[in-house]
Amino acid sequence: MSDIRTLAGSDLRVRRYGTTGPLVVVLHGGPGAAGYMAPVARALSDVFRVVEPLQRRREHTPLSVARHVQDLQLVVDSVCGDDLPLLVGHSWGAMLALAYAAEHPEHLKALVLIGCGTFDPRARARLQATVSERAAGAIERRLGELARSIKDPDVRLCVTGRILESLYSCELLPHQDETVEYDARGQLDSWRDMLRLQRQGVYPATFSRIAAPVLMVHGDCDPHPGDMIRDTLAPVLPQLQYMELPRCGHYPWLERHGRDAFFRTLRDWLMMYAV
DSSP: OOOEEEOTTSSOEEEEEOSSSSEEEEEOOTTTEETTTHHHHHHHTTTSEEEEEEOOOOOSSOOOHHHHHHHHHHHHHHHHTTSOOEEEEETHHHHHHHHHHHHOTTSOSEEEEESOOOOSHHHHHHHHHHHHHHHTTHHHHHHHHHHHHOOOHHHHHHHHHHHHHHHTOSSBOSOOOOOOEEOHHHHHHHHHHHHHHHHTTOTTGGGGGOOSOEEEEEETTOSSOHHHHHHHHTTTOTTEEEEEETTOOSOGGGBTTTHHHHHHHHHHHHHHTOO
């Protein structure tokens, strides 16, 4: 495991992997679940230099998408210099990668969106319906008990995430949760602001500013409806390429049937645009 370091002159924390090769920045999802992208970062570190930002916690001021974008720009400025990075984002991290690229389209080489989140009410309704259907019964009752049995919101978010992991997946390989910390308030702030920006028409409209190549990788068992999300993004991202992994859920690097194809696709795409 790479050590967590604080960037000079800021309170932002990152982990770095690998010493040679093109620069890749991996963005975790949640929001508010820092560190779980470590397996992806390690797997890429033999041929890439990988930076894994740990998105800031919510402290005194509510978090916003703009603040996350500003933080990511500080990371890019600090660790990249004149070397443009390749961005790899998962779930919320994929949405953040798009938001960043729309604001700083000249500051990256290419984007990879893994299990990207939703950008319209119809896709969110499909996501919620799928999760509800899969959770019916014992899991639904267990989730309902969490608010009464666990008072700490960060611990409750952790437990909720572990319960939902099976609902979001097809056939998971044995693994450990490598999340460094959970931030329930930060998750709520960030997601509320993302929804506000969608209601105002900012997203996905401003993604039309992005000129870099974009690859969307989605498991066919992921409750996030990949085809609907792709169709929402395609009008503003005509360069978007879409790959659906069979028998694979929301975390392709942990999936028995999707892992090898996922890493093969990810490596090939990143190397294609690394120069």
